[in-house]
Amino acid sequence: MRLNCPRLLQTSRHERAEAEQKLNKLTADNDQLVQRLVEMKATEVERMNEVNRTCDEMLKSARSMERQAAQQAQQSANSLRHTSSILRTPSLSGALRGMRIRGGETGGEGAAPAAATPVPEKATKSVPAHDGGCFTCAFDRSGTHMATGGADKVVKLWDPATGANTGSLRGMLDTILEVSFTADQKHLLAAGGDQALRMWDITSGRVRHTLTGHTGKVSSVDCSPSSSLRAVSSGTDRTIKVWDLNKGYCLRTIMCHSSCNSVRCTRDEHLICSGHFDGTLRFWDIRSGNMANEVTGLHTQQICSVQIGARDGTVLTCGKDNLLKTVNPQTFEVKQTFRAPQFSVGTIWCTACISPDGRHVAAGSGNGSLFVWNMETAAVAQELKHSGCQPILASAWGPTGRPLVSCEKNGTVTFWSSR
Numbered sequence: 001m002r003l004n005c006p007r008l009l010q011t012s013r014h015e016r017a018e019a020e021q022k023l024n025k026l027t028a029d030n031d032q033l034v035q036r037l038v039e040m041k042a043t044e045v046e047r048m049n050e051v052n053r054t055c056d057e058m059l060k061s062a063r064s065m066e067r068q069a070a071q072q073a074q075q076s077a078n079s080l081r082h083t084s085s086i087l088r089t090p091s092l093s094g095a096l097r098g099m100r101i102r103g104g105e106t107g108g109e110g111a112a113p114a115a116a117t118p119v120p121e122k123a124t125k126s127v128p129a130h131d132g133g134c135f136t137c138a139f140d141r142s143g144t145h146m147a148t149g150g151a152d153k154v155v156k157l158w159d160p161a162t163g164a165n166t167g168s169l170r171g172m173l174d175t176i177l178e179v180s181f182t183a184d185q186k187h188l189l190a191a192g193g194d195q196a197l198r199m200w201d202i203t204s205g206r207v208r209h210t211l212t213g214h215t216g217k218v219s220s221v222d223c224s225p226s227s228s229l230r231a232v233s234s235g236t237d238r239t240i241k242v243w244d245l246n247k248g249y250c251l252r253t254i255m256c257h258s259s260c261n262s263v264r265c266t267r268d269e270h271l272i273c274s275g276h277f278d279g280t281l282r283f284w285d286i287r288s289g290n291m292a293n294e295v296t297g298l299h300t301q302q303i304c305s306v307q308i309g310a311r312d313g314t315v316l317t318c319g320k321d322n323l324l325k326t327v328n329p330q331t332f333e334v335k336q337t338f339r340a341p342q343f344s345v346g347t348i349w350c351t352a353c354i355s356p357d358g359r360h361v362a363a364g365s366g367n368g369s370l371f372v373w374n375m376e377t378a379a380v381a382q383e384l385k386h387s388g389c390q391p392i393l394a395s396a397w398g399p400t401g402r403p404l405v406s407c408e409k410n411g412t413v414t415f416w417s418s419r
Contacts (some may be wrong), residue, residue, distance in 0.1 A: 116357055116359070116401075117355040118402070119360060120417055121384075122384070122386075122417065124415050124416065126386060126389075127165070127415075128412055129150065129156055129411055129412060129413040130149070130151060130154065130156070131411055132151030132152055133411050134148055134408060134413055135175065136349075137405050137413065139397075141185055143160060143398045145157060145181070146158040146405065147179045148407060149177070149178070149190055150176060150407075150411055153173065153175065153192070154170055154172070155168065155169035155172070155190050156168050157202070160403055160405070172190055172192050173194035173196075174192050176190050176191070176192045177192050177217065178219070180223045181223060183224055183226055184228035185202075186203070187208065189223060191219065193217045195212070195216060197211040197231075199211065199248070210248075211250070213250050213253070214233070214235040214237050214241065215239075217235055218234070218235045219235055219259075219260065219261050220234045220260070220261065220263045222265055223245075223265075225265060225269070229245045230269075233263065234261070237259075238256045238258065238259050238260065239260075240253070240256060240263055240274060241254070242254075242272075254289045256274065259276065259277040260276050261275055261276065261303055261349075262304065262351075263275075264306050266283075267313050270287075271285065271329075274306065275303030275305065277302040279299035280294055280295065281298045281303065282295075293332050295327060295334075298327070299317065299321050299323060299325070300319070300321045301319055302320050303318070303319050304345060304348050304351070305318045305352055307351075307352060309354045311358030314335065314358065315328075318352040321345075323339055324337070324352055324361060325337050326375070336376075338378050340380050340383070342365065342367055342383070343363070343365045346366030347391070350393060351393070351396070353395050353396050353397045354375075356401050360374060360375055362397065364391070364407075364408075367391070369383050369384060370383070370385070370416065371383055372404075389414070390409040390410040391408065391409040392408055394407040395407070403415045403416055
């Protein structure tokens with residue numbers, strides 16, 4: 001067989017040329033892919049560098065915030081120690097024992113030596129006050145006026161000496177859970193289920209401010225014992241708020257670990273005292289909003305109310321575990337525990353109280369009795385009950401020692417006296 005060599009050589013050259021073209025194309029594609037990979041790597045490196053820079057900045061910011069928090073905590077602790085040292089001063093302690101505190105403050109115009117508060121013995125008057133239940137009662141500093149609030153969304157004003165209704169304040173849109181008079185006795189605040197507080201001018205009966213900001217029920221309100229321009233409130237939204245009553249806006253919001261049922265200003269106004277759903281009593285620095293101290297496990301169930309004693313600033317708590325306890329505000333130690341076989345807390349809004357002379361505590365029971373304990377011995381001094389009484393939801397002792405007032409589930413307000 002005869003081969004055609006020139007033709008085969010030509011074909012071979014052609015195939016070689018095609019192969020070289022394909023190789024060149026593949027080489028170009030490979031170079032392009034390598035270039036793209038290099039660019040992607042460079043981009044990724046830059047991105048990682050940016051992430052690292054951001055992390056470094058965040059860490060520096062976190063460390064700075066930790067240092068600031070530590071400094072604030074130290075300042076709060078120093079302030080608390082300073083307050084405690086002042087309260088331990090013998091001259092001031094003697095002054096406190098020798099002065100009557102009106103509405104939770106020492107001295108001032110009209111202050112007089114403290115007189116022994118008589119233990120009530122009987123009900124002098126029972127008045128149907130609020131449809132659906134009465135949840136709160138409070139006296140002004142002088143003890144000449146009293147206010148109650150309840151499920152009918154109305155605040156009622158009373159003459160404690162006669163038990164006569166002297167007026168009504170309207171404007172709330174839901175159940176009223178607590179009321180409090182300002183230090184100058186010219187205004188009254190009410191907290192309720194409509195997520196707001198209202199402030200009335202007592203003389204005109206007009207609403208001066210509607211304080212909003214809570215996102216749940218406003219469970220408690222307390223006006224400053226000395227400044228008529230400041231108040232604190234707490235709610236089921238786990239916040240405590242400090243209010244400017246002159247302008248009607250919130251000065252500070254404190255986030256809590258647990259829903260707060262009751263809140264009070266201490267007498268020196270440096271701290272806020274609060275009782276919580278988790279059974280813990282907490283103290284907050286009113287200026288910084290930082291927690292200054294806490295008494296964990298004070299109650300095995302939620303704390304229903306907190307009160308500040310007028311004589312020495314003792315803190316009284318009432319818990320759903322059917323116990324009342326007093327706490328030393330200087331050492332934060334439990335001083336006394338009060339109980340009784342027939343005593344039971346009928347509602348989470350149950351409010352206990354301390355007598356003006358600091359010798360007795362009182363709280364209403366779910367069985368309709370009003371229990372009075374001796375502060376020193378924790379023994380029951382009196383169990384008060386009247387015919388047809390209902391579970392008692394709140395109680396308050398007049399600053400002059402008379403009367404002791406209780407609010408019942410059926411809306412009745414009862415005045416108790418020793419004579």
